[in-house]
Amino acid sequence: MSVIINELPVISLNNICKCYGAGDSKVDALNNISLEIDKGEFLALCGPSGSGKSTLLNILSGIDKPTSGSVLFSNKLLNNLSEEQLSAIRGKHLGFIFQFFNLIPVLNVFDNVYFPLVLNGYIDKNEAKARALHFIDSVGLAAFTRRKPTELSGGQQQRVAIARALAHNPQLVIADEPTGNLDLGTGEAILDLLLKINQEIGTTFIISTHSSQLKARAQRVVEIKDGVLVHDA
Numbered sequence: 001m002s003v004i005i006n007e008l009p010v011i012s013l014n015n016i017c018k019c020y021g022a023g024d025s026k027v028d029a030l031n032n033i034s035l036e037i038d039k040g041e042f043l044a045l046c047g048p049s050g051s052g053k054s055t056l057l058n059i060l061s062g063i064d065k066p067t068s069g070s071v072l073f074s075n076k077l078l079n080n081l082s083e084e085q086l087s088a089i090r091g092k093h094l095g096f097i098f099q100f101f102n103l104i105p106v107l108n109v110f111d112n113v114y115f116p117l118v119l120n121g122y123i124d125k126n127e128a129k130a131r132a133l134h135f136i137d138s139v140g141l142a143a144f145t146r147r148k149p150t151e152l153s154g155g156q157q158q159r160v161a162i163a164r165a166l167a168h169n170p171q172l173v174i175a176d177e178p179t180g181n182l183d184l185g186t187g188e189a190i191l192d193l194l195l196k197i198n199q200e201i202g203t204t205f206i207i208s209t210h211s212s213q214l215k216a217r218a219q220r221v222v223e224i225k226d227g228v229l230v231h232d233a
């Protein structure tokens with residue numbers, strides 16, 4: 001007999017609206033967005049500049065609050081949590097990858113991955129060391145652990161950022177234009193790596209992008225235009 005287990009979505013957004021400002025300067029950045037993202041999805045979030053992608057990423061990671069509508073992370077309502085509670089959820093369950101890598105320039109590759117793990121306080125130093133080395137190796141940088149970010153190419157820096165985002169085994173990785181600052185070939189290699197991680201570890205990815213390569217290879221493409229969800233397939 002087979003047992004069907006309905007897993008809860010990692011994230012549910014329900015009727016999300018976000019307005020900035022007031023009066024004449026009011027901007028409706030998001031308008032009634034509802035979206036469920038399941039475990040293991042590799043989702044590309046697309047749309048023209050100013051369409052609301054960053055606003056949506058900030059809301060689903062609890063960095064910003066919606067004007068109305070609810071955000072559930074693993075069925076936990078984020079709306080009324082304190083900054084401290086939201087920060088704890090981010091530290092434990094979310095990983096972030098940025099367009100400009102956001103590595104700490106004075107730290108070498110190993111420490112860029114290792115320090116966030118120990119600072120989070122969820123795992124001990126030996127385990128953090130083992131995990132940092134494992135993920136640095138899995139992004140192909142085992143020979144570069146002692147290099148500083150300035151001694152690496154853009155693609156290598158993004159690989160360090162990917163190792164850092166994965167090392168605490170997050171439920172969800174949010175990537176904001178991860179290939180936006182890389183040439184086409186390097187961007188393709190980073191995309192290959194993200195897809196490999198998604199397939200092998202099952203990490204859930206939400207990736208905001210203008211890249212047609214990334215859009216073509218994503219399992220699901222969500223498109224927003226002027227704050228309205230216009231495509232989801």
Ligand SMILES: Nc1ncnc2c1ncn2[C@@H]1O[C@H](COP(=O)(O)OP(=O)(O)OP(=O)(O)O)[C@@H](O)[C@H]1O
Nearest residue numbers: 020021027029047048049050051052053054055056
């Ligand atoms: N803090 C803010 N205050 C006022 N308006 C804002 C603020 N942040 C974003 N906006 C406006 O909200 C809308 C959506 O912006 P957002 O940054 O989410 O777009 P985006 O799709 O991420 O754009 P890009 O691809 O250029 O990064 C835009 O009209 C923007 O000007």
